[in-house]
Amino acid sequence: MSRTAVAGTDQPVDDPPPPVPVPVPAPVPAPVPAFSGALEPDRAALATHSAETERLLAALPPRPLRTPPQQDAAGRLFGTARQTRRAFLALHTDAVYDELTERRTRYPRLRELIRAAAAYFPGLVPTTDQMAAENTLIQAEKDGREVDQAIFCAAVLRSATAGRHLIEAMLRPTPRALELLPGYRAEGRVELASVLVERRGRATHVTFRNAHCLNAEDNRLIADLETAVDLALLDDATAVGVLRGGEVDHPRYQGRRVFSAGINLKDLRNGDVSFVDFLLGRELGYINKMYRGLLTEPGADSWAERTVQKPWVGAVDSFAIGGGTQLLLVLDRVIAEEGAYFSLPAAEEGIVPGLANLRLSRLTGARAARQVILGGRRIGTDDPEFRLLCDEVVEAHGMAEAVERAVTELAAPAVAANRHMLGLVEEPLDLYRTYLAEFAVVQVARSYSEDVLAKVERRWQRSRDRS
Template sequence: MPLPSAETARIAATNAQLLQLQAVSGTPAQRSPRQRETVAEARRELRNLTDAFLREHAERLYDEVTDGRTSYLRLDMVCERVATLVPGLTPTREQVEAEQRRAPDDKEGLDIDQSILLSHFLRSATSGPHLLEAMRRPTERALHLLPQFEQTGVVTLDSVRVECHNGAAHLTMQREDCLNAEDDEQVRDMETAVDLALLASQVRVGVIRGGVMTHSKYAGRRVFSSGINLKSLHAGRISLVGFLLGREMGYIAKMIHGLTGERDWAWDGVVAQKPWLAAVDSFAIGGGAQLMLACDRVIAERDAYFSLPAAQEGIIPGAGNLRLGRVTGGRLSRQVILAGRRVAASEPEGGLLFDKIVAPEEMDEAIKAEVALLDSPAVFANRRMLNLADEPQESLRRYLAEFAIEQARRLYSEDVLNKVTRFSAGAGRS
């Protein structure tokens, strides 16, 4: 059944009117208060039309852009095809790329428009699981690099180095200048690295650790991760599709639930899953803490700590809200997420987050021992069943459907935009 032409025409016409208003009033930063309100009202009208259209036709639209769910498209390609099929329903690739180059207070808020679309797709029990599966397929980049990795055991990306030793793929995050703070580039590199570890036949266990830093405060020390790159966030260079959603549905989901492929539903089909070990030096903050929660075992040096300061930053810590309470219980998770509590490896509650705590000089030997512990066929099977029990795909899908909207709205909320000026004027974590 074709999409209703009258509704799509109305969306296209409303979008054309909005674009005309934007063209005559300049960028958001150039507009007068009256012009801002006029443009905002026009955008609200378009979003209301979009939301109403998707409530009725999201599944039909998704089937149209994925050829009846026979094509497995990543988030950016889904958005691009929708923008072509129904002009105005979501921004075009060119609009998104132009928006990415603007400061946060000079953006139109196109992330919100994308979030409305993707949230509706994820809410659907038909399109949502298909989209999750599409995002867990190996990337073309990883498939291209796989022969090299299988032959040499080493692949060096800009922000991650992957080395295979004795059946373990060691993923070393190496953004030395910014304490392994994540941005869109590092997310792409991490997904490639995770894909390689899951695809390579000689790899049985994945290990994630931070490299040695050149940052002045931690020069010569290893750091796991300082979370999202605040300089990039406050410069407007953190994307909803590539980072905030793509990270959760891409390499994090692949670590927990494995890669998907053509034979997943056969009785003897094997989803590429492997156990993961996090080796935490110094700290796991924000996105680093979220990454830690995706691992099966965690070891830490005795002075390390765990922190999820997203509420202080004004945003939502990915799927940390979904996973932290499962690990620590509801009360402690609220203390961490809502009140900014740090949990040191050395305190009693640290035992809920870290499986083993060692002296810094003992980390290398502890990693070898943990790899040996995880390198067992029974571990492979049981960790899969544990993850299915802890985080059913249905739960993840429902969470991400709401997360898409809430996180996009947070990016353009007044309190987050106010932080931009303060961050730009002073020092901040990078």
């Protein structure tokens, strides 16, 4: 500390101590409103509570710059806001959904539904601008606003009325497929960014072409696959759909076909795996369309009259990991090359393997399903259980011939009707709906959990070091 002289004397004195900073009080969340049960006043109360929460959040730095106490404060704000949304939806889910769909006369897709919810019920879900800002960040730096989207989606799916209607909305053809359909019917070929769709005889062959990442799933591939599935189901000349991975660029598999490496973990780390378009959208979209059919006549009485359904064949080269294996669980015939393997590395990745928890035990039994999902067991062509997941194992050069045999058998007229009836027994619609409601919340929570963020960061760092 420096010393100075007192004016008019030679007596030195200490400088005054620096001012002690006054701690900024942590923002205190507004309490959860006491909702009345009437929609309009509760809508206003939700909007007011949300606006106050956002005002307090705006006073804090962005997540990467927050101190631990500031991050704790942000966590309390988000937590109370989420309690408020849950309380509101517990009273008004069906009324909200009816307003957004004009009493279920409209069939908005998931993204459109959420966008409408943000506009008509302020504070219920994040706005488009809030999501756009969050999507510029890597996963670890986000506040997890997708959790709020999941709360809304789960509430809708829990409702037998709204949930069934949303499922039907997501089973309708996409606008892009309808635009491409005339050309596909005429030419029998459409090239999408990550998928090739081509008709050969009575089959539409859908080939994954995400070559740079071992045909791993990302937002683009999910969108392209839904378009491809729509085209196959809408094309009158197609009786059977075939899924196969194309050749990849990876040095270890250079020039070889690979079925699928599952979710692109690099994209997950970078914050590029969307809850709406990927985590929930793929389950409600193209995978469910393959299993339950494409909804083309919403007003018809029976499900069989309302949908177009066709059998599907999977041709597995090299391996089917994660989402690749999940996909095989809804197919009618699976053919694998000698030496291929299936795995669901959920325990390692830290996330839920889609609907495998619902579907795998039907094929393998409960013990094997737990070994695969909880313990990360890999099942190869030499394992006895492989035949529970696969109908035929062939040498690599015999794959094309085996696929053609399967197409011929499955093109029989009664196959589509019987697969529909099997599906009614194996996975009733309400079982699927209630599973998805829980899955929506659990999966998005896992994608923001500390252990998952640490794992994907380590993998990303290792990949950078190798390059």
